[in-house]
Amino acid sequence: MPAPELLHTPVLEWYAASRRDLPWRRPQRSPWEVLVSEVMLQQTPVVRVLPVWERWMTLWPTPSRLADASPGEAVREWGRLGYPRRALRLHAAAVAIRDLHGGRVPGDEATLRTLPGIGEYTAAAVAAFAFGARATVVDTNVRRVHARAVTGTALPAPSLTRAEVDLATSLLPEDDAEAATWNVAVMELGALVCTARAPRCPACPVADRCAWRLAGSPAHEGPPRRGQAWEGTDRQCRGRMVQLLRDADGPVAGTRLRAVWPDEGQRDRCLDALVADGLVEPLAGDRFRLPA
DNA sequence: CAACCGTGGAG
């Protein structure tokens, strides 16, 4: 494994020259702007997040402003980012920040971790990027870069291991500010160069010391990653119903809502689940809407 | 802990 110092300088220099100019990286960004971006970016590409994030920051520039809106408005403005429960949790997090934390985004990982929709990764990312903390940030990009450059494998294991977290911690620069930049730099390297499908090794600042390349770029070992099925799934059914409610002005008749899915049993089960999840609110007279 | 939870674009 290359010594950390042999990776730091080339990666940090590459980042300084190649980083994308994203709005949530502006010097004057607020912790709230960072938090919202991190939640939106969970499993969703940057290009799709950008316009929605801009709109959210115009509508709700502070946690309290979002908390004062209805959960349904958050779901509607979420648009087609996917996993709309994230919008619901972001709204719940805003309420918690307003009511329990004086309207200010907490700066320590442990408190961030108590907020709905904020897991290990997002807590570390907000602490690092919004507050400059020396946190160990491990996302899918970091895992892939470390797997290749350090461990020498094409891809990381299916689920995050303790060894990966320990490795990431051991690579973290001592200095707080440098550590924060290192975190985002490795993520950016994974997003732009050390990609999952077709890595751009000629553009990589550490190609000459990458353990995976030095081993001859061996193919991925182990079971192939099984993609999630889509056609005919509950998620497709739920997606259609939420989309209908999102695109409607007010409440929608149950007849119209159920018309989006042929299978009666599955459709009713999904609708019940959406109500249980708080994404849909049932009204009198078999009518439904996004939660008020 | 494996399964579930949306969506759309690149290869």
Place this chain on the structure above:
DNA sequence: TCTCCAAGGTT
């Protein structure tokens, strides 16, 4: 065309 997968979290 179709598979893969993108700054994960929750149960």
